[in-house]
Amino acid sequence: MKVLSKQRLETALNKLSEAAEVFVPMQKGGQSGFFSWQSFKNEQDELMLDNLNVYQSPKGVVLPQTEKMYGIKTQGVEINIDQVYEDDHPTLIFGARACDVKGILAMDEVFLTRGYEDNFYKARRSNNVIIAHACYTPGDNCFCYAMEVNPVDPAGADVIIRDSGDVYVWETQSEKGEAVTAQISDLLEDKDVKLPELGSFKIDVDYTGVAEKLKTMFDHPLWDKISEPCSNCGICTYVCPSCYCFDIQVKMWGDEGYRFRAWDSCMYEEYSREAGGGNPRGAAKERFRQRFLHKLEFFQERYGTPLCTGCGRCMVVCPNDINIVRIIDAVKEAEVND
Amino acid sequence: MTDKDHKCTCDEQPLVPTIVEVIDIIDRTPDIKSFFVRNADGSGLPFQVAPGQCSMVSLLPVGESMISCTWQEGQEYQEYAIKRVGLMTDELHRIEVGQKIGLRGPYGNGFPVDECKGKDMVFIAGGIGLAPLRSFIKYCFKNREDFGKITILYGSRSQADLCFKEELFDLWPKEPNTEVFVTIDNAEPEWDGHVGFVPAYLEELNPSSNNAVAVVCGPPIMIKFVLQSLEKMGYSDDQVITTLEMRMKCGIGKCGRCNIGNEFICLDGPVYYLRQLRDLPAEW
Numbered sequence: 138m139k140v141l142s143k144q145r146l147e148t149a150l151n152k153l154s155e156a157a158e159v160f161v162p163m164q165k166g167g168q169s170g171f172f173s174w175q176s177f178k179n180e181q182d183e184l185m186l187d188n189l190n191v192y193q194s195p196k197g198v199v200l201p202q203t204e205k206m207y208g209i210k211t212q213g214v215e216i217n218i219d220q221v222y223e224d225d226h227p228t229l230i231f232g233a234r235a236c237d238v239k240g241i242l243a244m245d246e247v248f249l250t251r252g253y254e255d256n257f258y259k260a261r262r263s264n265n266v267i268i269a270h271a272c273y274t275p276g277d278n279c280f281c282y283a284m285e286v287n288p289v290d291p292a293g294a295d296v297i298i299r300d301s302g303d304v305y306v307w308e309t310q311s312e313k314g315e316a317v318t319a320q321i322s323d324l325l326e327d328k329d330v331k332l333p334e335l336g337s338f339k340i341d342v343d344y345t346g347v348a349e350k351l352k353t354m355f356d357h358p359l360w361d362k363i364s365e366p367c368s369n370c371g372i373c374t375y376v377c378p379s380c381y382c383f384d385i386q387v388k389m390w391g392d393e394g395y396r397f398r399a400w401d402s403c404m405y406e407e408y409s410r411e412a413g414g415g416n417p418r419g420a421a422k423e424r425f426r427q428r429f430l431h432k433l434e435f436f437q438e439r440y441g442t443p444l445c446t447g448c449g450r451c452m453v454v455c456p457n458d459i460n461i462v463r464i465i466d467a468v469k470e471a472e473v474n475d
Numbered sequence: 476m477t478d479k480d481h482k483c484t485c486d487e488q489p490l491v492p493t494i495v496e497v498i499d500i501i502d503r504t505p506d507i508k509s510f511f512v513r514n515a516d517g518s519g520l521p522f523q524v525a526p527g528q529c530s531m532v533s534l535l536p537v538g539e540s541m542i543s544c545t546w547q548e549g550q551e552y553q554e555y556a557i558k559r560v561g562l563m564t565d566e567l568h569r570i571e572v573g574q575k576i577g578l579r580g581p582y583g584n585g586f587p588v589d590e591c592k593g594k595d596m597v598f599i600a601g602g603i604g605l606a607p608l609r610s611f612i613k614y615c616f617k618n619r620e621d622f623g624k625i626t627i628l629y630g631s632r633s634q635a636d637l638c639f640k641e642e643l644f645d646l647w648p649k650e651p652n653t654e655v656f657v658t659i660d661n662a663e664p665e666w667d668g669h670v671g672f673v674p675a676y677l678e679e680l681n682p683s684s685n686n687a688v689a690v691v692c693g694p695p696i697m698i699k700f701v702l703q704s705l706e707k708m709g710y711s712d713d714q715v716i717t718t719l720e721m722r723m724k725c726g727i728g729k730c731g732r733c734n735i736g737n738e739f740i741c742l743d744g745p746v747y748y749l750r751q752l753r754d755l756p757a758e759w
Contacts, residue, residue, distance in 0.1 A: 207491050211535055216494050216575040252742065253727035256488045355756040382731030385490070385724045389536035401724075401731070409732050411722045412540065412561030415695065417735070417758045430756075431734070438737040 139318070139325045140304040146186075149321050150174045150231065156320060157227035157266065160198050162191040171195040171230060186232045187300075189276040190448055194237045194378030195230045199261045200244060203399040206257060206385070211392045222395070223260035229317065232270040232298070235291035236281045236448035240378030241267065242293045246440045247381055257398075266313050269294030273333040278449025280340040280462055286446055289335050301330040342462045343469070344433070344443060350468060351434040355426075359471050363464055364425035366457040371402035373451035373459070374428070379444050382408075403427050429464055489727050492533045492577030493521035498552060500572055503638045504631075506559045507603060508568055509545070511552045515575055519550040526610035527586035527718055527746045530555070531726050533577030534570070538563040541582065541723040541741065543607035553578075556606040556638065582726040583745045586611045586690065586716065594688045595623035599701055601630050601673050601693025605638050607718050607745075608692050616650050625650065626682045630658040630673040630697075634666050656680060674700035677708075684709040691717045702749065712750035719745045719759050735759050 141149055151174075153159045160171040164183040170193030177184070185191050208220040233241075241262075248258035272279075272288035281288050291297060295314035299306040307325055309318045318325070354360075374380040384401040388394045401408055404424055410416040418424045436444035445461060452460045499511040510532075513520055524530060524544040532555060533539040540563045545556040559568045570576075588611065596615055600608045615622045627647060631637050637657065648655045658669040658676045669676060673693065682689075689710055691701050698717060705715050721733035721740045728742035736755040738744065752759055 209535055214571075214574045216535055216577065218491060218494065218577075221488060221491055247729055251728055253489050253729070254487075255490070255727070255729055257490070381729075383724070383729075385539065385730070387536050387538060394536060398730075403731065409722050411720065412564060414560075417721065423758075427734075430736075431731075435734065435737040 138327070138329060139307040139309075140301070140328045140330060141298070141307050141321070141325055142304050144303075145324045146305075149324050152321050152324065153229055153231070153317065157229040157264075159229045159231055160195055161231045162186060162188065162233075164191075168192055171198060171233070174231075186270065189234060189272060189274075189279065190236070190450055192450070192454075193376060194240055194448070194450070195233050196237070196240055196244065196378050196381070198228050198230055199241055199265055200248075200258060200381055200383070200400075203397055204257060206396045206398060208395045209387070209389070209393070211389075221256075223257060225260040225264045227264045227266075228261065229266045229268065231268045233267055233291075233294075234270055234272055234448070235286050235288045236279075236284075236446040237378045238267055238269050238291045238293050239281070239284075239286045239446040240448075243379045243436070243440070243442065243444055243446070244381050245293075246442075266295045266317055267293065268296040268298060268314075268317070271297055271299045272335075273300070274336045275338045275340075276449065277339055278452050279338060279447065280342050280449065281447035282338055283340075283342045283344045283465075284443050284445050284447035299332055301332060304328065304330060306330060306332065340449075340462055342465050344465060347465055347468055348434045348437040348443070350471075350473065351430060352438075353473050354468065354471065355430070357471060357473065359467060360422055360426045363459075363467060364422040367404075367421060367425045367459055368457055369404040369406075369421050369424055370456060371404040372454050372456070374402040374404060375400070376450040376454050378448055378450070379432075379446055384408075403431070429461070432461070433465065433468070489579070490725060492531065492539075492579040494575050495521060495578045497570060497572055497574045497576060500570070503556055504636050506568075506636075507556055507606075507638050508559075509554050509556045510567070510576075511554050512576065512578060513552045520547070520553060521578055522581055523547065524553055524581040524610075525585040526588055526614045527607060528581040528583050529726070529741070529745065530578050530580030530582065531723075532557070532567070533579070534563060534567050535577070537566045539577070539724075540564060541720075541726060543610070543718070543745070544581070545606040545609045546613055547610075556603065556609075558603040580726065582741050584743065586614075586718075586746050587748075588614055591688050592621045593623065594686055595626070595683070597626045597628070597682045597687055597689040599628045599673060599677060599689060599691045599693070601697040602632070602636065603638065604691075604693030604697070605629055608690055609639060609642075611690060612647070616647070616653075619651065623652070623686065625653040626680070627653070627655045628658075628673060628677055628680065629656070630660070630676065630693075632660045634659055634663055672700075673697055674704045677701060678704050681708055684711075684714060687714060689715050691715065712753060713748060715749035717747060717749065717752070719747065 159174040162185040169191035205222040248255040269291040495512040724730040728739040733740040
């Protein structure tokens with residue numbers, strides 16, 4: 138098997154950066170996330186390839202937190218769209234965990250299927266390569282196995298790397314992956330190493346049948362109880378590797394400006410408030426219910442997979458101790474009238 | 476619903492508007508104006524809109540709003556009847572003829588006009604809710620022989636708030652096999668027509684459900700009671716059609732906010748048979 142010695146990791150990242158902007162999990166200032174390898178400063182930043190989940194998933198590589206769409210010039214009654222900002226510069230995500238790769242696959246379904254291809258997303262994604270990092274030791278908040286994610290063999294990766302002591306085993310998975318492998322082929326060695334075994338998950342949860350049961354639970358009193366602590370702060374949507382909802386806004390300085398989109402959150406009252414004042418999800422409970430039904434029922438019905446990838450981030454960051462695993466358990470235990 | 480497919484008629488940049496010119500503006504009521512648009516170079520329309528479909532209307536620097544196209548006249552113009560309700564529509568009501576605005580679309584499924592052919596049509600609208608139905612009503616009159624009896628029931632708060640008055644009082648009543656009924660909420664000195672709410676008037680008129688389809692649009696509270704009345708009058712869930720509205724940003728089922736259950740109203744709707752709505756969470 139092909140392996141990459143850990144001693145050669147930085148050389149490999151430098152080499153990969155010649156052809157693409159390489160995003161690597163690192164601690165940078167107060168936040169951890171996937172940042173450009175070119176911005177890595179040895180004395181300040183810390184590589185976090187060994188950590189399971191950095192604070193922010195790599196979703197921003199394909200769906201940036203804010204993204205310019207097109208430039209506008211006005212003159213009196215005239216309007217010109219003078220530039221469409223499709224960003225197709227090559228990007229490479231290095232070391233994404235299976236749950237985060239699944240988040241991007243879910244976004245592929247949203248942005249690239251069902252009649253319309255989102256050209257901005259497509260431009261980024263078609264020149265994006267994913268090198269996934271297999272997980273063998275589940276963390277305290279991991280439950281990906283329950284959400285159709287295989288931590289050891291991440292679906293949708295172009296290359297999978299596996300940590301085996303001093304080396305990463307390097308497995309090419311796709312045509313895009315072959316190109317990347319060729320790029321650093323002189324750094325790879327042939328060596329047979331022992332692969333670790335997948336350890337046991339600390340969280341025991343079963344999603345089977347939850348989407349179907351939720352279909353009958355829209356008006357269930359359970360929502361009153363479990364939504365009560367939620368302050369609709371939206372941090373769960375911010376750190377979620379698969380939350381993709383966006384807003385479109387405009388920025389003008391005098392006669393010039395641009396339209397842009399930005400991450401939005403179903404937790405906010407304005408999100409679904411209509412101009413006439415109506416709001417189908419005006420109450421905090423209704424927004425809470427929307428988020429969890431979207432994750433666990435609606436997305437499953439529409440796209441055939443849940444929109445939760447079991448990464449556990451939302452449970453860690455929630456200031457009010459709301460826990461999606463306990464919600465799945467509560468749904469399973471809830472009594473419903475047929 | 477995973478096999479649901481949509482036919483995209485837009486170009487390869489569905490979120491980027493085409494610039495069109497406002498060629499005429501008509502005051503319909505104190506807070507509703509009709510905006511007539513066509514390509515900025517005068518050469519027809521940027522896209523074709525079917526009855527019930529919507530477009531994203533974009534006014535800089537304010538914003539974009541999803542508006543049901545109230546009529547497309549051949550290749551000549553599209554008409555959008557827009558009520559002043561918020562930031563964007565407030566600004567829109569201040570523009571003048573000649574203003575360039577952005578337009579993208581068409582979005583949504585539109586009315587099932589072919590499935591309604593051969594049926595008696597009952598159109599029930601309140602306020603600005605007549606704007607989307609008007610595209611279907613005018614389609615029926617353009618293809619008059621394809622439809623049976625046409626009944627139009629329209630209500631608004633006051634006489635001044637009645638939209639499309641010329642059509643309601645002069646043009647549509649002259650169409651063959653057509654009845655038009657208009658009501659306002661409260662009595663007014665200059666009004667000798669019907670006074671009262673739409674649902675009660677509907678039950679009074681009691682148009683037969685036999686081989687009929689009812690198409691309903693108006694304020695949520697009106698829709699709610701009209702649906703109850705129609706049920707009482709013997710209309711099945713397959714004989715009632717409505718068109719929904721939600722806040723929208725993208726129009727193409729991506730941005731997330733206009734969902735009801737697993738449906739995106741911009742893409743899968745906005746037009747639904749009542750039987751389809753019964754399967755969705757009660758957020759409509």
